[in-house]
Amino acid sequence: xxxxxxxxxPETPATRMLRDHAVPFTAHFYEYQAHGxxxxxxxxxxxxxxxxxxxLIMENESGDPLIVLMHGDRTVxxxxxxxxxxxxxxxxxxxxxxxxxxxxxVGGTSPFGIRRKxxxxxVEKSILALPTIFINGGRRxxxxxxxxxxxxxxxxxxxxxxxxxx
Numbered sequence: 001x002x003x004x005x006x007x008x009x010p011e012t013p014a015t016r017m018l019r020d021h022a023v024p025f026t027a028h029f030y031e032y033q034a035h036g037x038x039x040x041x042x043x044x045x046x047x048x049x050x051x052x053x054x055x056l057i058m059e060n061e062s063g064d065p066l067i068v069l070m071h072g073d074r075t076v077x078x079x080x081x082x083x084x085x086x087x088x089x090x091x092x093x094x095x096x097x098x099x100x101x102x103x104x105x106v107g108g109t110s111p112f113g114i115r116r117k118x119x120x121x122x123v124e125k126s127i128l129a130l131p132t133i134f135i136n137g138g139r140r141x142x143x144x145x146x147x148x149x150x151x152x153x154x155x156x157x158x159x160x161x162x163x164x165x166x
Contacts, residue, residue, distance in 0.1 A: 012138030013103065013113025018146070021154055025144040028134065032107060032141035038072025041143050045134060049073040052143065053127060053135045055109045057098035061089040065101040067111050069123040069135075069151065074163035081162040085122065108140040111155055121157035128152070128159065 009015050009027035018025050030044035042049035052072035059065055060082070070076050082090040092098075095106040103115030111121055127133060128148045137144040151157055 014110035014138035017113040025146045060087040067121045110136045110138040121155045123157040125159040
């Protein structure tokens, strides 16, 4: 059974940032499973996996980090993304590197309140058309339901179209 409660959401850099900017959210808790991906929380929350948004920490050819927000049921075409953002190459980070860039553990990475402030954020354009999304709240086993407009307001991401069906 999924638990929902904004007031009992643990304090993380992500929830702190959302509260500081008066962004409404609802916290949803589920039993985290390593390598469960977005399928596990989507099933627990009984929502379409397309609405569960992955926060992916990647690097360009120079080792500079970037964040990609992608639908849970899609993967990132790294070649397409690299072309769209003017890089030669983009690749996912190793978990330890992703943890260092974001300040979060992989499986709990949120785009809100990350450690480094200079990391560019890219969002799959179709995410912004959803009525609400479920995105990691900075802790494994906790998703935050928010309006996609919060992504635009707080992160100023660049929109991209690089998602491919899994």
